[in-house]
Amino acid sequence: MLQKQTTSTRFFRTKLTKALALVAGIIVLYIVAALTLGYDLTSFGAISQGFAWLFHYFMPTGNVLQFLGAIVTQIFRTFLIAVCATTVASVFAIVLALVGAKNAGLIPVIGIFIKGLASFLRNIPLAAWALILVFSFKQNELTGFLALFFMSLGFLTRAFIETIEDYGTDTIKALEATGATYPQIVCQAILPALAVPLCEWVLYMIENNIRDAVLVGLITGSGIGFLFDLYFKSLRYNAAGLVVLGVVVLVIAWEILSIQLKKRIEHHAKD
Amino acid sequence: MLTVKNLTKTYNGSKRSLEMVTFTVRPGEMTAIIGPSGAGKTTILRSINQLIPDDSGEIFLDDQDIRQLNKQGLRRVRHRIGMIFQNYNLVDQLTAIENVLHGRLGAKSALAGMLSLYSREEKQEALDLLGEMGLADFAYKRCSDLSGGQKQRVGIARALMQHPKIILCDEPIASLDPKSTTLVMDILKKLTTTQDISILINLHQVDIAKTYADHIVGINQGLVVFDNDAAALSDEAIQEIYA
Numbered sequence A: 001m002l003q004k005q006t007t008s009t010r011f012f013r014t015k016l017t018k019a020l021a022l023v024a025g026i027i028v029l030y031i032v033a034a035l036t037l038g039y040d041l042t043s044f045g046a047i048s049q050g051f052a053w054l055f056h057y058f059m060p061t062g063n064v065l066q067f068l069g070a071i072v073t074q075i076f077r078t079f080l081i082a083v084c085a086t087t088v089a090s091v092f093a094i095v096l097a098l099v100g101a102k103n104a105g106l107i108p109v110i111g112i113f114i115k116g117l118a119s120f121l122r123n124i125p126l127a128a129w130a131l132i133l134v135f136s137f138k139q140n141e142l143t144g145f146l147a148l149f150f151m152s153l154g155f156l157t158r159a160f161i162e163t164i165e166d167y168g169t170d171t172i173k174a175l176e177a178t179g180a181t182y183p184q185i186v187c188q189a190i191l192p193a194l195a196v197p198l199c200e201w202v203l204y205m206i207e208n209n210i211r212d213a214v215l216v217g218l219i220t221g222s223g224i225g226f227l228f229d230l231y232f233k234s235l236r237y238n239a240a241g242l243v244v245l246g247v248v249v250l251v252i253a254w255e256i257l258s259i260q261l262k263k264r265i266e267h268h269a270k271d
Numbered sequence B: 001m002l003t004v005k006n007l008t009k010t011y012n013g014s015k016r017s018l019e020m021v022t023f024t025v026r027p028g029e030m031t032a033i034i035g036p037s038g039a040g041k042t043t044i045l046r047s048i049n050q051l052i053p054d055d056s057g058e059i060f061l062d063d064q065d066i067r068q069l070n071k072q073g074l075r076r077v078r079h080r081i082g083m084i085f086q087n088y089n090l091v092d093q094l095t096a097i098e099n100v101l102h103g104r105l106g107a108k109s110a111l112a113g114m115l116s117l118y119s120r121e122e123k124q125e126a127l128d129l130l131g132e133m134g135l136a137d138f139a140y141k142r143c144s145d146l147s148g149g150q151k152q153r154v155g156i157a158r159a160l161m162q163h164p165k166i167i168l169c170d171e172p173i174a175s176l177d178p179k180s181t182t183l184v185m186d187i188l189k190k191l192t193t194t195q196d197i198s199i200l201i202n203l204h205q206v207d208i209a210k211t212y213a214d215h216i217v218g219i220n221q222g223l224v225v226f227d228n229d230a231a232a233l234s235d236e237a238i239q240e241i242y243a
């Protein structure tokens, strides 16, 4: 009994020591990095000042309403670009994933190729995509669309492949045993079984792409990102602030909507 | 009707799983394969409808070597071989009747199968089969809401929808309670006597094999060590199979 207690005491003391060591390690890392960069540790004090400045200038006040029409139009267009890019990408991604998933049992080399391609597309930063595409497609909405499309294609293909592979081979084999062809198995088993998680990935991707569309617009000179850039550079900070507010409202609205959509999808799947 | 000759199979990088396995399933009989875990029972069943590729041997279903068929031919043969599983392997998100209708996929055009374009007769047959399985009230229930015993009966209905000559069963009762076990085994047995369907069934329980099967094949480490009428299964034979 006594023996046991000392063992447990030692066990928990060791755990505590380890946790403290971890925290200490992080602090040391910060200090080393900050010293190397020459940060003044007291500069945190300036943060509140910075925010005060931010609020003062970016407050959408005054005659800002004159910009409202243009802003709402552009936010809506940006939203549509994000939705288009995601939906088109998800159509291509599901085809690639259905061919590339291991449990599909199609040609393994093609699967490896598709996974490699998807990782490649996904791991190029969005800003890099936008910059590269601006070269070839000039500054317009198509460029923004393509940047979001390639990025989403990579991300969704990987996500779909993982979802499909998690489904395993049991049911697929069972339908194969009835003499069903692979396209039939896709429509009769894989898609009905995975409809909910696949749709959730698409909703998540749209949410991300709305946010990213602003950045892409900034770089490719289109949509709401362009408008922000314009107001900012022409010192109309209050209008730029309204743009930010508008984007936040859009993202929150979409989040609320997509939670409702997810509930519907899950509920429908249960009926 | 089904003859397996000298079937041999080695999985990648492991030792031989099946070694010159030979046996025959006679029409209208229930043949049970028994043997210890890892003996190769599942491997035999999956080789018969070529869900896994084997190394060599012959598998004759009514004078046709399944191993020599092209893709279309294999699809046609698979359609005449029903299969049920320990874990049922239904599409849980679909209703019972939809799962039963999957038994028609092998006979339909690719497109009709993809779009669930089943005829009125097919739907009626699926409903009748569910009725025979005692599941008339569950036709439009999602399979995830069914009990294990009910799921297995949906699985049997799916197999029967194929109008099979033979049904392969891979430990169909291993996840069931005693009552469902009896129910499912009685249904399978009845198929052999009233519909002349042959059944090849992998079983863990020797007593159930002895009660229901007409013919028993004992496997140990990929070798057939017993192949005779169920009545001839002596205690020594059992010892040898499970050695």
Ligand SMILES: Nc1ncnc2c1ncn2[C@@H]1O[C@H](COP(=O)(O)OP(=O)(O)OP(=O)(O)O)[C@@H](O)[C@H]1O
Residues within 6 Å of the ligand: B011, B012, B014, B017, B035, B036, B037, B038, B039, B040, B041, B042, B043, B044
């Ligand atoms: N996919 C696989 N890859 C490699 N080896 C495998 C694979 N499947 C089965 N084996 C091996 O082949 C042998 C036979 O396996 P099998 O599943 O046919 O046995 P079983 O008689 O069905 O066993 P159980 O009663 O546990 O279901 C075992 O040694 C197993 O480890």
Ligand SMILES: [Mg+2]
Residues within 6 Å of the ligand: B041, B042, B043
């Ligand atoms: Mg097995």
